[in-house]
Amino acid sequence: xxxxxxxxxxxxxxxxxxxxQQIAEQIRAGILKGQLRPGQRLPSETDLAAxxxxxxxxxxETMKLLSATQLVESSRGAGxxxxxxxxxxxxxxxTLGESIAMWFSAGTVTLKEINDARAWIERGCVRxxxxxxxxxxxxxxxxxIEGIETPGIDLERMLEVDLQFHxxxxxxxxxxxxxxxxxxxxxxxxxxNTMLMPYLSIEAVASQHRAIYEAIEAEDVxxxxxxxxxxxxxxxxxxxxxxxxxGADDVPVADLLTEAHxxxxxxxxxxxxxxxx
Numbered sequence: 610x611x612x613x614x615x616x617x618x619x620x621x622x623x624x625x626x627x628x629x630q631q632i633a634e635q636i637r638a639g640i641l642k643g644q645l646r647p648g649q650r651l652p653s654e655t656d657l658a659a660x661x662x663x664x665x666x667x668x669x670e671t672m673k674l675l676s677a678t679q680l681v682e683s684s685r686g687a688g689x690x691x692x693x694x695x696x697x698x699x700x701x702x703x704t705l706g707e708s709i710a711m712w713f714s715a716g717t718v719t720l721k722e723i724n725d726a727r728a729w730i731e732r733g734c735v736r737x738x739x740x741x742x743x744x745x746x747x748x749x750x751x752x753x754i755e756g757i758e759t760p761g762i763d764l765e766r767m768l769e770v771d772l773q774f775h776x777x778x779x780x781x782x783x784x785x786x787x788x789x790x791x792x793x794x795x796x797x798x799x800x801x802n803t804m805l806m807p808y809l810s811i812e813a814v815a816s817q818h819r820a821i822y823e824a825i826e827a828e829d830v831x832x833x834x835x836x837x838x839x840x841x842x843x844x845x846x847x848x849x850x851x852x853x854x855x856g857a858d859d860v861p862v863a864d865l866l867t868e869a870h871x872x873x874x875x876x877x878x879x880x881x882x883x884x885x886x
Contacts, residue, residue, distance in 0.1 A: 628663050629670035636671070640680055640693055649693045651681065724848070727794050728841050731775065732834060734791055737782035739825045739833040746781035750822050753777060757815045764806045767814065774818050781825065808847040817843060 639645040651657070654672075658665045672691060675681040679696040683689070738746070753774035757767055772795060779791035817840040824833035 627667075627670070628661070629667050629674060632657075632661055632663070632667070632671045633674040636675060637678075637680060640695075645693045647693055647695050651691045651693065653690070720848070720852070723794070724845070727791075730787060730790050730794065731779065732837060734779040734782040734784070734787050735821065735825070735833050735837045736830050737784050737787065738778050739828055739830045741783040742781040742825055742828075746777070747822075747826055749777045750774065750781060750825070754815070754819055754822055757811065757818060762811060764809065764811065767809070767811050768806065771814060771818075778821070778825070805844070805847055805851055808850050813843060814840075 636645065636651075645651075652660065654665050654668045657668045657671075661668070672681060672683070676683070679694060681691050682694050683691045742750075753770050756762070756770040757774070762770070775791070776795060779788045779795075782788065817836065820836040821833060821840060824836050
């Protein structure tokens, strides 16, 4: 069998995991198992070095590794020390969203697959929001309605406001699992939304958002879901128009990751920013 020299398997030297990495993994596992609780103070650097029979420098490296993933934080002073913490949900969503984006770029996941997943998850958010929404949630959603209905709004700004609308709806569901999943998907959406820009009617999107909002405000679950389904059907139709020459159902998301929405960083921040309520 002929082997392509460029793609041939080449063994590489084995790298032994450092002591700092092994200690960090033990502490990480302790946090995941609930043996170490958020807010719990870890033993001092000197005590940990003695327990693990390593140098204090190794422990410092361990804490750097854990701090980088927001699993510990340090403070100075009489009551200071190193304490167990958990990453903010928004940051977890960022990590998950970026991992998904890398997975898409390396795999064969199609645009249809991710849009179908998004529809199922967000449908649940809409239904929950119609039951659990607060007055603050309604105000946050309505602010995006006003934003998208601003006279003269351009498509780029509309897509930013559109994303914020869906973020606020997912927050109004008051379900951490659904919100985390939607946040991760929202962080991928700027890559695929750019292609839709020439095909969208701002007036149509604004009208559909308002219909979803009014149903959620009225606490009408079935009406909210029906309004959401009409919105998704419109987006599916526009997406097919954008990809009709490529075969919309078969386009790998990897083909769309070369260019994100121009305001990607701003969108990223609005997704991970904690709600002001």
